[in-house]
Amino acid sequence: xxxxxxxxxxxxxxxxxxxxxxxxxxxxxxxxxxxxxxxxxxxxxxxxxxxxxxxxxxxxxxxxxxxxxxxxxxxxxxxxxxxxxxxxxxxxxxxxxxxxxxxxxxxxxxxxxxxxxxxxxxxxxxxxxxxxxxxxxxxxxxxxxxxxxxxxxxxxxxxxxxxxxxxxxxxxxxxxxxxxxxxxxxxxxxxxxxxxxxxxxxxxxxxxxxxxxxxxxxxxxxxxxxxxxxxxxxxxxxxxxxxxxxxxxxxxxxxxxxxxxxxxxxxxxxxxxxxxxxxxxxxxxxxxxxxxxxxxxxxxxxxxxxxxxxxxx
Amino acid sequence: xxxxxxxxxxxxxxxxxxxxxxxxxxxxxxxxxxxxxxxxxxxxxxxxxxxxxxxxxxxxxxxxxxxxxxxxxxxxxxxxxxxxxxxxxxxxxxxxxxxxxxxxxxxxxxxxxxxxxxxxxxxxxxxxxxxxxxxxxxxxxxxxxxxxxxxxxxxxxxxxxxxxxxxxxxxxxxxxxxxxxxxxxxxxxxxxxxxxxxxxxxxxxxxxxxxxxxxxxxxxxxxxxxxxxxxxxxxxxxxxxxxxxxxxxxxxxxxxxxxx
Numbered sequence: 001x002x003x004x005x006x007x008x009x010x011x012x013x014x015x016x017x018x019x020x021x022x023x024x025x026x027x028x029x030x031x032x033x034x035x036x037x038x039x040x041x042x043x044x045x046x047x048x049x050x051x052x053x054x055x056x057x058x059x060x061x062x063x064x065x066x067x068x069x070x071x072x073x074x075x076x077x078x079x080x081x082x083x084x085x086x087x088x089x090x091x092x093x094x095x096x097x098x099x100x101x102x103x104x105x106x107x108x109x110x111x112x113x114x115x116x117x118x119x120x121x122x123x124x125x126x127x128x129x130x131x132x133x134x135x136x137x138x139x140x141x142x143x144x145x146x147x148x149x150x151x152x153x154x155x156x157x158x159x160x161x162x163x164x165x166x167x168x169x170x171x172x173x174x175x176x177x178x179x180x181x182x183x184x185x186x187x188x189x190x191x192x193x194x195x196x197x198x199x200x201x202x203x204x205x206x207x208x209x210x211x212x213x214x215x216x217x218x219x220x221x222x223x224x225x226x227x228x229x230x231x232x233x234x235x236x237x238x239x240x241x242x243x244x245x246x247x248x249x250x251x252x253x254x255x256x257x258x259x260x261x262x263x264x265x266x267x268x269x270x271x272x273x274x275x276x277x278x279x280x281x282x283x284x285x286x287x288x289x290x291x292x293x294x295x296x297x298x299x300x301x302x303x304x305x306x307x308x309x310x311x312x313x
Numbered sequence: 314x315x316x317x318x319x320x321x322x323x324x325x326x327x328x329x330x331x332x333x334x335x336x337x338x339x340x341x342x343x344x345x346x347x348x349x350x351x352x353x354x355x356x357x358x359x360x361x362x363x364x365x366x367x368x369x370x371x372x373x374x375x376x377x378x379x380x381x382x383x384x385x386x387x388x389x390x391x392x393x394x395x396x397x398x399x400x401x402x403x404x405x406x407x408x409x410x411x412x413x414x415x416x417x418x419x420x421x422x423x424x425x426x427x428x429x430x431x432x433x434x435x436x437x438x439x440x441x442x443x444x445x446x447x448x449x450x451x452x453x454x455x456x457x458x459x460x461x462x463x464x465x466x467x468x469x470x471x472x473x474x475x476x477x478x479x480x481x482x483x484x485x486x487x488x489x490x491x492x493x494x495x496x497x498x499x500x501x502x503x504x505x506x507x508x509x510x511x512x513x514x515x516x517x518x519x520x521x522x523x524x525x526x527x528x529x530x531x532x533x534x535x536x537x538x539x540x541x542x543x544x545x546x547x548x549x550x551x552x553x554x555x556x557x558x559x560x561x562x563x564x565x566x567x568x569x570x571x572x573x
Binding site (some may be wrong): 101 | 315316320416417418419424573
């Protein structure tokens, strides 16, 4: 009764393309939610799909799953053209999906939800996943917290051991410990040859787990690169509180950009290695240091210019 | 693949049982008044406005068959159950789409056609619960007041509710795949079934209005004819089944092509 996936469980081929988008476009009237988006995701990689809220990430995912039809362009998922409903339905036995807003049958218990999906696509990894993520299975979903719902969503997305997982903001609502656990889990899956399509608006998360990243803004793909390259270019946002005002020329190095000095407080983006920055700072009378990730919007501004494809977010 | 059918069926159990209980109570109430009613039936029949008599399809009110056909079946099945099926079917798809349950459901290897068909098939629960429950209640209640109903006629009267209620469900599912809000889909479907029922009643009042009831499902199900005259209009039932299949076909056509 449940769809078996043996036929598709071949050894993953790292050169193979798991997802391929070709000029994928979705318009709602005057609003272009996805504007000619093209990229490939290879088998066995964690691909980060990064963009601010409302950029069109969920639209792309819903196009890939055949929930909405493209206005133009196309895409293939696990070899199935998304415009071919039959083929796409068949490959879904081998796809795990974690939506951004989780629509469960609220009156069912967590266990009933998993049983329900298990009947449609199997659950050979359910127990293993429930050791990592443990929503209260005997309670009704309507009583679940945001984090519990997300954990239930993670379990259902992976329990049938899919070759491809499409995750839309997978860690939102999870506490930091569970987020770390999720990141580690995704890396293990990747190492086992699974492909992960991971959408997020949190840069640090994408930096941490993804191999490659596509950045979407206002419906258009603005960058597609290795995470290492992105890391090099994005840097860290730093705020240094000094004991007394400092002269700009005495303090600023070539790795510091966007420097802003107000009295004894210096703010800048550091593009070098954090350890070197700390070594450098000890020579000053530092009272406080705050190092954080830059805002996505800052990255867009600095590295991709402010010209964006037309359309709304 | 019957996972959706199982879950959807389970969701309908409670409301079906509650509804069966309510209709049983209502039937019992009708039967309590029948003995007194039968004595005055001739008077009542004469005093009845033609429109109301047409709505209920009243004939031979002083007999138990005429009473059951004209009151119990007309009110409970044609009107109330019809409205319930339109309402229940109206909630099958629209609510899931709006609450994003459909996203998760369609991430399974299941086609959109299968989703709709399994959800509609789950209506077997109220169909069976109501028919069996009310068959027993009506037969027992008639016996309790010293009347007997022909078992075959009563059985056919029940059986032929099925195509009628399926058409009401077909109207509901069509609203449910078309409209975004579950409230609108349900209100639209039950409103339409009610209006069609009213129109059919109006069409019975005069021969020159006869044609306006042609599109009403209630035109094709006449419990009084079955119970009083033992006329089993199988051709009418076939018309209803064809209409149901057509409505379902259109609903599938729409749902398979729309954005969710």
